Amino acid sequence: MPKPPVSEPVAELLAKANPATITTLRKDGTPVSVATWYLWQNGQVLVNMDVSRKRLEHMRRDPRVALTVLDSDGWYRHVSLQGRVARLYTDGDLTDIDRLARHYIGKQYPERSRGRVSALIDIDQWFAWGIDD
Structure with a gap:
């Protein structure tokens, strides 16, 4: 598996709301x-x-995570990232979840009454399938 940084075609896929x-x-x-x-x-x-969420408990105990992103235009194009949670922090004003919601659904996150936590993940290695470099 390659180490970071990811290639430009992979970064382009990761930048989309997949x-x-x-x-x-x-x-x-x-x-x-x-x-x-x-x-x-x-x-x-x-x-x-x-x-x-249980995954928050899991991340606090063991920071190792994997993320698989599927190209919404064709699932045979995907990227798998392996890494570690570098930082967990309270999203008290819901800034992060609103950014995510705008990225995926085009508006702020609808549920405003529950507490949220953000995780920043550092990538250790990655693998892409069906993406030309």
Whole structure:
């Protein structure tokens, strides 16, 4: 698997509002994958979650994560990123979730009453399928 930085075609795919899954690790090491919104910014991935999500507990205990991004125009084009949560922080004013929502649905995030946490992920390695360099 290549190390960062990602190639320009991969960065272009990551910049789009494509479907993605994030994988975290349970206490016993079992991987758990869920759908997620993400933003590619300055070579890092930003994700955001409700404070009650189990994946937040997993990230706090073990920062290793994987993110797979599928090209919405053709799922045989995808990128898998492996990395570590570099920073977890409270999204108190919902700035990050609003950025994600505008990226994916074109408006601010509708649920305003629940606490949110953001995670910035550093990429250790990546693999692309069906993307020409």
